[in-house]
Amino acid sequence: MRRLLQLTFAAALLTGVSAPASAAVTICLGGGCSAQPDSNVLVTTGVPGTTVSGTLNNAPGTVSFTSTEDLIGLASGQARVGAVDLSLDNPLTFTYNDGLISALEFNIDALTNGNVFFSFSGGDSDGQVTSLYDIGKNGSNFFNAFDGTFSSVTMTFTDGATVSDVGQFRLNVAPAVAAVPEPATWAMMILGFAAIGFSVRRRKPVVRVRYA
Template identity: 90%
Template structure:
């Protein structure tokens, strides 16, 4: 019985200290502020619509760009995506469709000065929203997102910012890993095994007496 109590106490402690993984994505500004990801994102110029699709030049998988306004690939080859009317001012979402991203680089070509903030989905950065970053109309506003994992990022332009296109996307796909049980899951398993062992030990053998 004492061992059972000890196991329950240990499990409760594990449950109490188990916390979800914190968001870890980091943003830095400027080309070269972080190691350059290895795969170029490629798109084809095509018919305007709410989605532009792309591929990676040296890794499997596809990507997509989506917005509430019509988008268009502005060149064949390295990704340059903008609005069909050439003024992008609605949120633009970039998604890797076949897993998680561990590093991403891109350039926002702004028409007017303003600000942008980023919202991440998926991975250990799910739900993370950044503070505002300045973007200038000089045509070179490089951003790098790294250290965390995510499947998509939405960029929202504010404070008068309008954008010609967002391009020069490069990414690293996060390696696939097997799921590891959280401490709370291990604690519940320990409780289950302890309960089974305790119930087995409490069973008393049945003595049968046969009379001649």
């Protein structure tokens, strides 16, 4: 019985420390500041709406661009997405719909100087919000996001920044990882086997008497 109580206590401890670890996305500025991701994002031009859909040139799955204002695909080939009125002021969210992203590169083509910050959802970077980054109206504001995994990133433009389009999206799809039981799950399995063994051990043998 003492051994059973010890196992119960160990399981409780493991349950308390089994929360998954998180990893922060690293952001770097400028084309070539990180290894270029493998897959180009492609969109269909001239289809307006609050969501613009796209595909990858060499990997399965789809992507989407969403905002509270109407968007439009501006080029076939490497994705360029902007507002229908040609001035993107509201947050733009880029999402990979079929898994997680392990690296992402894109360019913000700004009309006016200002700042942008990024919010990540999904993966081990879920909930991460970055500090402000400068964007200038020179047409070249490349950003790379890597290290952590995520399913979507929202870019919010502040301090007077307006954007012509966001484009030249490339990404790496994070490999699927098989589910591994958490330590608490293993502990509870061990506890269950121990309880079964304890009950079998405590069971009194049945003596059968056969009369001639």
